[in-house]
Amino acid sequence: MDWVYLIEVLVGGLMSGVMYSLVAIGFVLIYKSSGIFNFAQGTMLLFASLTFVKMTENGIDFWTSLFIAAGIMVIFGIATERYVIRPLANQDLLALFMATVGLATFQEGFSQFVWDSDVHGLQMSKFLDIGLLDPAPIFMSDHIPWLDILIPKFDIFASLVAGSLIVVLAFFFQKTKTGLSLRAVSDDHMAAMAVGIPLQTVWAVVWAVTGVIALVAGLLWAERVSVSFTLIEAVMKALPVILIGGLTSIPGAIVGGLVIGVGEKLGEIYLADVFGGQGIELWFAYFMALIFLIFRPQGMFGEKLIERV
Amino acid sequence: MSKSLLKVNNIEVVYNHVILALRGVTLDVEEGKVVSLLGANGSGKTTTLKACSNLLHAERGAITKGSIEYNENDISKTDAYNLVKDGVVQVLEGRHCFSHLTVEENIMTGSFIRENPKEAKQDLERVYDHFERIRIRKKSLAGFTSGGEQQMIAMGRALMSRPKLILLDEPSMGLAPQLVEEIFAIVKNLNKEGVSFLIAEQNAMVALKYADDGYIIENGRVILKGKAKELLERPDVKEMYLGVGAEGKTSFRDIKYYHRRKPSFS
Ligand SMILES: Nc1ncnc2c1ncn2[C@@H]1O[C@H](COP(=O)(O)OP(=O)(O)OP(=O)(O)O)[C@@H](O)[C@H]1O
């Protein structure tokens, strides 16, 4: 067995896994706060990165574009809470889900209307090269000397960004007052209201944070799949992640992403012969999710249903 | 006569635009008092409490007539968040603890509306002093605690907002008689510290024993009101709500329960 190669594969898998995790966390946050599956997650990624790309294409510099795009996503999230979620608050979950379907359609159309429907190449690595991180730290070179393995430096950069955002989010939602409020709301809406937790504020924070996550995830993903409607499909990769990790668990989204990332790569390499040929990466995640669903329907970290008699 | 803290003026409540649950309920909680609201299943106790704490809309209910005043201000349009801030907090029927949060996290959520987080630490001690039983369980998940402990968690959580008025919905539900007495004794202690209570109960015996005033509600209407002591003495109340002369029976619902427990009761 070629150990160096295996390590390369594992590291590569973990790095794409982190990116899956990031997208999955967006789903989990919204599901936890209001019990809905946010169909608009993919278009949020597209809209966010398109906004950014358009600004840089018009000569606005990297950081300014980033902050403006983040600002727009925050405003967008707050508006979504105010005008879509809040009016539907006590309605059927199906109504809420359909509202996010509508939101997705709106965003898709709106993106095309305001921007355009061209395919934009967004090489974030370009920004690395023009000195976004200058000088680039030693470990950010394609060749890692002391392990003697080859890893594209953008992948390292992307997984570091995604990883640190995840750490910050995990801390935020585990330890802070807002985080505890979110978990309380997720457990019992009525009780949360009764103790004076402002549901609407929690929702607004969650949508705003999800918008910013969508921006970061969108930019990192765009490197691989270009800023176009294919970006929405990239989000579909997060579905098996939440099936494995559980819709209500942030740690689950993290671990689920890593499991899928690594599993996919290992499958591609070691199972290609068994299943005949290439392309395992396309469906292997779903296959893993299916196995999980059979044996552990609530997901790896899905909330244990606490029931007492 | 002391100052009125909460005044419910002839309110009518409708669920889903059609189900008339309250048909004119009027009641009064004076400052510093414990008031019990008694009635059978479905008589409208919970609805009355939720009208006061403005939680009705979450169940598609609405006040269609009448008004509710707290400290002489109309609060029928004030949202739950601001009500808690102003000192009115409800402890829901069935406790509704956050089952995946620890006991201490549960209690802390009650302090989130407060501006000064430093005070929360002292208040946490106050809660544990009142509810010694849950102090030792503070690290456990609330979902794994007993019914009595959950009642204490829910009450402790409400206490963290430093309320002036607690709307307490069926604290005795499903608890052994001893534990019910323990809970009501704590209510009395909190009352001595200046917290007023409006308690919805089916367990009329205990509820009247610890209350100053009582209201009896039937089919969405108040049919009887008075001093708790006087209500306890009335023959019709004794017959209807305290069980026909038989000592120890406290409400219809509990009759079976007490039968089972009789040996330890005599
Ligand atoms: N969410 C709801 N939707 C429709 N009707 C409701 C709802 N909640 C209560 N009701 C109706 O309103 C009436 C009063 O119910 P409420 O829950 O206030 O009674 P209660 O006195 O608290 O009863 P219990 O002792 O069983 O808790 C009942 O007839 C009930 O069926």
Ligand SMILES: [Mg+2]
């Ligand atoms: Mg009730």
